[in-house]
Amino acid sequence: MPRMTMIEAIRSAMDVAMGRDDNVVVFGEDVGYFGGVFRCTQGLQQKYGHTRCFDTPISELGIIGTAIGMAAYGLRPCAEVQFADYVYPAYDQIVSEAARIRYRSNGEFTCPIVIRMPTGGGIFGGQTHSQSPEALFTHVSGLKVVVPSNPRDAKGLLIAAIEDPDPVIFLEPKRLYNGPFDGHHERPVTPWSKHELGEVADGHFTVPLGKAAVRREGAALTILAYGTMVYVAQTAAEEMGIDAEIIDLRTLLPLDLDTIVASVKKTGRCVVVHEATLTSGYGAELAALVQEHCFYHLEAPIARVAGWDTPYPHAQEWDYFPGPHRVGEALIETMEA
Amino acid sequence: MASKTRLSLHVPEPEVRPGDQPDFSDVVIPKAGSVDRPPVDVDPREIRDLAYSIIRVLNRQGEAVGPWAGTLTDEELAQGLRHMMLLRAFDARMQTAQRQGKTSFYMQHMGEEAVSCAFRKALEPGDMNFPTYRQAGLLIAGDYPMVDMMNQIYSNESDPLKGRQLPVLYASKEHGFFSVSGNLGTQFVQAVGWAMASAIKNDTKIAAGWIGDGSTAESDFHAALVFASTYRAPVVLNIVNNQWAISTFQGIARGGSGTFAARGLGFGLPTLRVDGNDYLAVHAVAKWAVERARRNLGPTLVEYVTYRVGAHSTSDDPSAYRPKEESEAWPLGDPVIRLKNHLIRRGLWTDERHKQAEAEILDSVISAQKEAEKHGTLHSGGRPSPRDMFEGVYETMPPHLRRQRQKAGV
Numbered sequence: 207m208p209r210m211t212m213i214e215a216i217r218s219a220m221d222v223a224m225g226r227d228d229n230v231v232v233f234g235e236d237v238g239y240f241g242g243v244f245r246c247t248q249g250l251q252q253k254y255g256h257t258r259c260f261d262t263p264i265s266e267l268g269i270i271g272t273a274i275g276m277a278a279y280g281l282r283p284c285a286e287v288q289f290a291d292y293v294y295p296a297y298d299q300i301v302s303e304a305a306r307i308r309y310r311s312n313g314e315f316t317c318p319i320v321i322r323m324p325t326g327g328g329i330f331g332g333q334t335h336s337q338s339p340e341a342l343f344t345h346v347s348g349l350k351v352v353v354p355s356n357p358r359d360a361k362g363l364l365i366a367a368i369e370d371p372d373p374v375i376f377l378e379p380k381r382l383y384n385g386p387f388d389g390h391h392e393r394p395v396t397p398w399s400k401h402e403l404g405e406v407a408d409g410h411f412t413v414p415l416g417k418a419a420v421r422r423e424g425a426a427l428t429i430l431a432y433g434t435m436v437y438v439a440q441t442a443a444e445e446m447g448i449d450a451e452i453i454d455l456r457t458l459l460p461l462d463l464d465t466i467v468a469s470v471k472k473t474g475r476c477v478v479v480h481e482a483t484l485t486s487g488y489g490a491e492l493a494a495l496v497q498e499h500c501f502y503h504l505e506a507p508i509a510r511v512a513g514w515d516t517p518y519p520h521a522q523e524w525d526y527f528p529g530p531h532r533v534g535e536a537l538i539e540t541m542e543a
Numbered sequence: 544m545a546s547k548t549r550l551s552l553h554v555p556e557p558e559v560r561p562g563d564q565p566d567f568s569d570v571v572i573p574k575a576g577s578v579d580r581p582p583v584d585v586d587p588r589e590i591r592d593l594a595y596s597i598i599r600v601l602n603r604q605g606e607a608v609g610p611w612a613g614t615l616t617d618e619e620l621a622q623g624l625r626h627m628m629l630l631r632a633f634d635a636r637m638q639t640a641q642r643q644g645k646t647s648f649y650m651q652h653m654g655e656e657a658v659s660c661a662f663r664k665a666l667e668p669g670d671m672n673f674p675t676y677r678q679a680g681l682l683i684a685g686d687y688p689m690v691d692m693m694n695q696i697y698s699n700e701s702d703p704l705k706g707r708q709l710p711v712l713y714a715s716k717e718h719g720f721f722s723v724s725g726n727l728g729t730q731f732v733q734a735v736g737w738a739m740a741s742a743i744k745n746d747t748k749i750a751a752g753w754i755g756d757g758s759t760a761e762s763d764f765h766a767a768l769v770f771a772s773t774y775r776a777p778v779v780l781n782i783v784n785n786q787w788a789i790s791t792f793q794g795i796a797r798g799g800s801g802t803f804a805a806r807g808l809g810f811g812l813p814t815l816r817v818d819g820n821d822y823l824a825v826h827a828v829a830k831w832a833v834e835r836a837r838r839n840l841g842p843t844l845v846e847y848v849t850y851r852v853g854a855h856s857t858s859d860d861p862s863a864y865r866p867k868e869e870s871e872a873w874p875l876g877d878p879v880i881r882l883k884n885h886l887i888r889r890g891l892w893t894d895e896r897h898k899q900a901e902a903e904i905l906d907s908v909i910s911a912q913k914e915a916e917k918h919g920t921l922h923s924g925g926r927p928s929p930r931d932m933f934e935g936v937y938e939t940m941p942p943h944l945r946r947q948r949q950k951a952g953v
Contacts, residue, residue: 231743257743263773268732268766275673275736275750278721281743283736295762302726303733309935311714311722312704316938348936371938416941460941 209399210406212383215357216246216322219364220284222410224254227282230368232259234269234286234322243288244324244383270296270321274303277317284368290325290377291334297342304373305348320367324380325353326434326481327513328387328527331380332520338433338482338513343375344459344491350374350415351458355382355436356403359456362413370415379433387434388441389529418462420469424451427475427540430466430492432456435479435528442533448541450477458488466492467499474505475540479533484512506543509536555799557792561862565872572874575602575818576609580827583835587813594804594814597848600823605884611827617891619664623822624882624892626684627656628900631879632908633679633689634853637696640912641710641857645920646696648710650676654852654870657822657878658783660684662751665829666719669748673721673734676711677783678753687718689908693915700925701918707931728754728761731780735770738778738836749777749836757788759803760796768844772810775841779832780812782844783819785851790864807844819849820875822882848875929953 210218223230232250234242238261241248250259262269266287273283287293293300300321307317327336343351350372354360360378367374381387385397398404421436426449429439436454443450451469455462470476476496478489489510496508511528519526558566578598581590600612607613615623634651641649652659659680666672672681682692691703695713698706704714714722721737724730734752741748754764759782771778782803786793797803807814813835817828825847832843852870854861861867886892919925933940933948940948 231740263766263769265766265769267762268770271729271732271763271766272736272739272770275733275738276740276743277736278671278733279737279740279744281740298726299729299732299763303724303729306724307722308938310704310708310712310724312707313935314703314714314716315722350937460937460943463942 207405208408209404210357210361211385211398211404212354212357212360212378213245215361215406216364216378217248217250218406218408219361219368220247220250221253223284223365223368224250224258226410229281230284231276231281232284232286233262235262235264235288237261237286242286244380246322247286266292266296267299270299270304273319274299274307274317277319278307278315282318282368284320284322287321287323289335290323290339291337293323293339300343300349300373300375301346305346308372309348316371317373318371320364320374320376322376322378325377326379326381327518327523328381328389328391328434330520330523331518333517336518338480340377340458341482341486341488344488348373349459351377352415352456353377353379353432353458354456355379355433355454356386356401357398357406358403359413359419361406362411363415363456365410366412366415369412374415377433381434386437388437389527390441391524413456415457416460416462418456418465419454420451420465421454422450422452424449424473426450426473427477427537428453428466428469428473430455430476430478432458432480435481438528438530438533439479442530442537445530446534446537448537450537461495463495463499466496470496470500471503474503476500476504477509477511477533477536477540479511479528481513481528483515484510485515487512506540509540511536555792555794557794557865559866559869561864561866563866565866565869567872567874570874573597573599575599576612578609578611580610580831583831583838584840585813587811590813591808594808594816595802597816597818598824598828599818599821600827601821601881601885605881605888607823607885611824614827614830615823620822620882620886621891623661623664623826624879624886625900625904626660626680627822627879627882629904629908630656630660630680630683632901632904633683633692636908636912637693638857640696644922645916646698646710647921648857649696650711650856651853652677652679654877655783655785655819655849656680657825657882658819658847658849661822661825662781662829664826665833666751669719670750671719671721671737671748672751672753673730673737674723674753675727675730675755675758676723677755679711679713681720682713682715682718685718685720687715687720689911690914693912694918697915697918697920698927699915699919700927701915702927705931705934706927727758728763732763732767732770734780735767735776735778738776738842739770739774742774742777747837749779749833751779751781753781753783755788756782756784756786756793756803757791757796759806768807768810768812771842772812777836777839778842779829779836780842780844782846783849784846785849787851787855787865789855789859802846804844804846812842812844814844816846816848818875819847820878820881822878823885850875
């Protein structure tokens with residue numbers, strides 16, 4: 207099976223989707239001729255023509271607003287916002303329009319769009335190239351929110367998202383574009399070619415939305431993670447010698463609650479990790495759900511390891527990023543509680 | 544060293560306020576028939592002056608004059624009059640229904656009937672409007688069933704939108720009427736996207752976007768013009784300038800100079816300004832812009848100059864911010880009366896027939912209302928099921944919504 211980076215896998219997903227369905231169109235800033243600032247759309251314009259893959263003016267509101275109109279016509283737009291940090295000008299279109307069109311029109315009109323955006327930190331991106339705004343979308347009825355953590359899932363989830371009848375926010379952890387990252391910034395990064403999840407089938411396949419993956423089975427404690435934090439959690443558990451069960455959520459909305467509940471009922475302990483800021487972050491929803499559904503099985507308070515409640519800093523990158531040390535401490539505390 | 548001046552902030556104010564004498568002396572009204580009609584493939588640079596004029600067909604004597612006249616048959620004109628009368632009668636009944644507590648809210652079109660009614664007649668089946676909440680004439684002139692409009696307004700058991708939407712925020716794909724949103728301006732750029740899609744698929748359908756004068760200040764307006772211009776999308780971008788955005792006069796959105804139409808010039812768009820109370824002029828301009836779009840010549844920006852005679856909504860009292868008699872002083876008059884006078888002048892209509900038509904139309908509205916009320920009103924009779932509240936958020940209901948529906952006991 208071929209090896210792909212996450213970038214290549216994402217590009218392959220769009221290639222496959224465009225090849226199968228003439229209604230799939232791909233556009234955004236620098237997405238066309240240049241192939242995207244992260245190379246995710248490289249070659250698509252040459253292959254499918256400039257009315258299927260094209261550059262847009264620098265207007266996130268315009269990109270998403272026109273995508274919604276195209277979807278109402280019957281296309282399946284896969285739009286890119288260059289960084290998740292720049293999605294806010296389109297927030298009204300996403301929340302007030304894309305998410306609600308099916309509901310408010312009783313299905314007269316629908317909005318099968320995908321909004322791809324690179325997300326997350328760990329790259330010295332500072333305040334506006336590092337944010338993780340997923341909680342701003344998981345709070346919105348009508349959206350689906352996906353965060354892949356490896357090339358295979360990225361391709362399968364993206365094809366599933368493009369084929370999905372509802373609007374999907376597709377957050378791509380840019381720290382994982384070229385290889386897995388466990389937070390050990392002092393070590394050299396290994397490429398996806400050395401990782402089993404870098405094996406990605408060439409043709410069409412999907413990874414279903416709304417289904418989590420158990421990355422490591424364990425008995426001592428459940429870690430709920432997604433994106434880059436899946437690898438941080440794995441490394442933290444190994445370093446601390448804790449037999450953790452690690453769940454990669456993959457889809458945040460709708461959530462695979464069954465997998466979570468089964469795991470926490472088994473382990474009795476739960477640690478939630480994400481890069482996004484703590485207060486009202488997605489971890490709060492996870493903690494509340496675990497508390498509600500697993501209360502009598504819990505042997506310790508649910509711990510949350512997250513970004514601090516500050517804007518994402520530049521120089522203090524590794525003091526901010528919830529790396530293996532901070533996650534490891536939370537694992538020990540939860541085991542000792 | 545240059546001397547320093549103490550700065551002061553300019554906040555535009557309308558010329559008159561409640562208690563003042565209405566004054567539209569600063570509104571320059573060109574003579575009917577005086578504005579040229581360029582070919583639809585005109586280079587936008589050659590018609591920049593049209594952004595500062597007003598295209599008019601009906602003169603004071605009720606005659607249709609000039610190069611924009613003659614786009615409608617006698618029969619179509621009589622039908623247009625009936626559509627406007629129907630919209631007005633519909634508005635009056637629903638306004639009253641709101642006062643009677645049969646619905647929570649209503650918004651009328653008084654004075655603006657020509658804009659949406661005449662525009663609709665320039666479209667073909669399959670074209671798509673992205674309307675605001677004040678273009679129900681698109682539905683009326685497109686023969687959408689009045690009963691269904693009322694069912695929506697009443698949020699009753701037959702409401703096509705299952706009680707989920709505020710009154711007047713209709714949606715009908717079949718009738719080319721995109722789902723109306725409460726969020727202003729959003730649909731303007733969506734219209735451009737729809738038109739781009741039609742062009743991507745090498746289709747022949749076109750889109751029409753709608754926005755009010757106040758909402759042109761929203762970022763969506765700017766984005767729509769950029770994208771329409773960049774991709775030469777087959778879209779007609781309509782600005783309905785009714786002088787008022789709730790209590791705010793149009794100078795707050797427009798600033799101190801130019802016109803709303805002139806905003807299109809910087810984007811290289813062909814831009815027309817039209818008498819919004821002149822059914823014939825609205826239709827002629829719409830036809831021109833639609834033909835331009837359909838011939839793949841690109842988008843057009845149109846400003847309809849009109850006046851919001853009624854209150855902003857049933858929750859608004861205009862006497863708190865503008866003179867009560869202001870609408871009577873409005874120099875472009877009343878669209879219904881102007882078309883009526885034109886038809887009478889041409890011997891196609893009489894005062895008697897007008898009164899008869901008014902009675903017939905009122906009857907049809909009342910019988911539709913009776914039919915709708917059989918299915919319930921907001922607070923009495925049949926209503927949508929609470930189960931409907933959970934449907935349609937997604938195509939397939941996800942587990943968390945199923946759990947919530949169970950919890951709600953529906």
